[in-house]
Amino acid sequence: MEWYLPVIWAAVIGTAVAMYVILDGFDLGIGILFPFAAGDRERDRMMATVKPFWDGNQTWLVMGGGGLLVAFPLAYSIIMPAFYIPVILMLLALVFRGVAFEFRGIAGSKMKWNVAFAAGSTLAALCQGLILGGLIQGVKVENGAFAGGAFDWATPFSLVCGLGVAAGYALLGATWLIMKTDGEMARLARRQAYALLAGVMFFMAVVSLWTPFSVPSIAQRWFSAPNIFYLWPIPLVTALVAYAGWIGLRRELDALPFLSAIGLFLLGYIGLAISWFPYLVPPSITVWDAAATPVSQMFMLVGTLILLPLVLGYTAMIYWLFRGKVAEGESYH
Numbered sequence: 001m002e003w004y005l006p007v008i009w010a011a012v013i014g015t016a017v018a019m020y021v022i023l024d025g026f027d028l029g030i031g032i033l034f035p036f037a038a039g040d041r042e043r044d045r046m047m048a049t050v051k052p053f054w055d056g057n058q059t060w061l062v063m064g065g066g067g068l069l070v071a072f073p074l075a076y077s078i079i080m081p082a083f084y085i086p087v088i089l090m091l092l093a094l095v096f097r098g099v100a101f102e103f104r105g106i107a108g109s110k111m112k113w114n115v116a117f118a119a120g121s122t123l124a125a126l127c128q129g130l131i132l133g134g135l136i137q138g139v140k141v142e143n144g145a146f147a148g149g150a151f152d153w154a155t156p157f158s159l160v161c162g163l164g165v166a167a168g169y170a171l172l173g174a175t176w177l178i179m180k181t182d183g184e185m186a187r188l189a190r191r192q193a194y195a196l197l198a199g200v201m202f203f204m205a206v207v208s209l210w211t212p213f214s215v216p217s218i219a220q221r222w223f224s225a226p227n228i229f230y231l232w233p234i235p236l237v238t239a240l241v242a243y244a245g246w247i248g249l250r251r252e253l254d255a256l257p258f259l260s261a262i263g264l265f266l267l268g269y270i271g272l273a274i275s276w277f278p279y280l281v282p283p284s285i286t287v288w289d290a291a292a293t294p295v296s297q298m299f300m301l302v303g304t305l306i307l308l309p310l311v312l313g314y315t316a317m318i319y320w321l322f323r324g325k326v327a328e329g330e331s332y333h
Contacts (some may be wrong), residue, residue: 005297006287009071010280012304013064018269020060022172022262023315025055029173031097031121032166033192038111043187045326047101047117048181053321054101056315058094063311071190072298074144075280075290082139083131083148083153090127096120122166129165133158136211136272138283157210164203168265171196175245175258180326193249194258200261201242204268211275217283218275231274238267 029060037043046072063208069076097120104113135155141147174196179191212219222231231324245260291297 002271002294006291010287013067014059023057024178025169026172027124029169031117032170033173036119049326072290078146078281086127086130093123111282116283125166125169126162129162130158133161139281141284167199170202171261172324175261179258185225
């Protein structure tokens with residue numbers, strides 16, 4: 001097997017997941033913040049800030065899941081039964097959220113759709129964090145198949161990860177509103193972003209300390225020499241990025257807090273990659289163990305390398321066309 005094909009596919013899937021987390025993260029964050037809006041008029045404006053983007057953002061989730069299936073079928077066959085419950089809950093939550101997005105604007109009473117949108121967004125974020133926490137802890141595998149229980153993912157550590165992901169998405173949502181709105185809505189979002197930034201840093205610190213204590217192999221990778229001399233800048237850069245976000249909030253800058261929130265997610269993502277690569281299903285299945293045949297990977301890679309730049313270009317065009325702030329009184333429909 002060509003050793004580089006699984007690595008390339010791991011990078012492609014990693015890129016798709018990172019794009020999903022960042023792009024769908026802020027509109028999930030809008031839903032998480034929905035209950036704290038002053039009224040339906042402000043909620044209309046919140047939804048209007050993401051109306052050109054929200055459905056396209058979720059295509060990255062499809063690409064990540066589809067890429068895992070075709071490029072690493074063994075990993076897919078293990079991860080799905082290991083996290084069947086949170087995956088199904090997440091998908092149902094996204095469906096409820098999408099239905100609420102479309103029906104809320106034409107409904108006579110918006111109350112139930114407000115609840116569906118907020119609950120769907122919050123549950124989807126929590127489930128993604130639970131899956132992440134379960135993967136970090138490791139999945140029990142025997143003879144190339146999942147050998148654990150249906151609730152192995154339901155641990156205090158996974159719950160902390162779930163809350164951390166929800167707080168991070170809410171931070172992305174608040175900083176997005178700072179960038180896309182003005183007036184009282186932007187001021188409220190800035191106040192929320194202060195608290196959410198502190199919460200995200202708290203959860204990142206807890207997970208970063210908890211993980212090496214509970215997983216010896218991660219402690220060995222981060223704290224043994226000479227790795228520690230190469231990796232110590234990562235927590236320092238994380239602190240600096242968080243400080244830049246705080247400065248942006250304090251000086252009432254529009255874009256810097258949002259860029260800082262994205263930076264925190266990317267740094268956390270890099271930390272996870274350092275902790276577990278080359279394991280795709282920690283702690284036993286590597287990208288080479290889980291890979292499909294080279295012919296299958298090469299065939300799919302050709303199509304992916306053609307389509308991926310097109311998707312990236314289309315995404316960039318949409319965000320450029322709909323740049324600028326959303327005026328008060330605008331709504332989704």
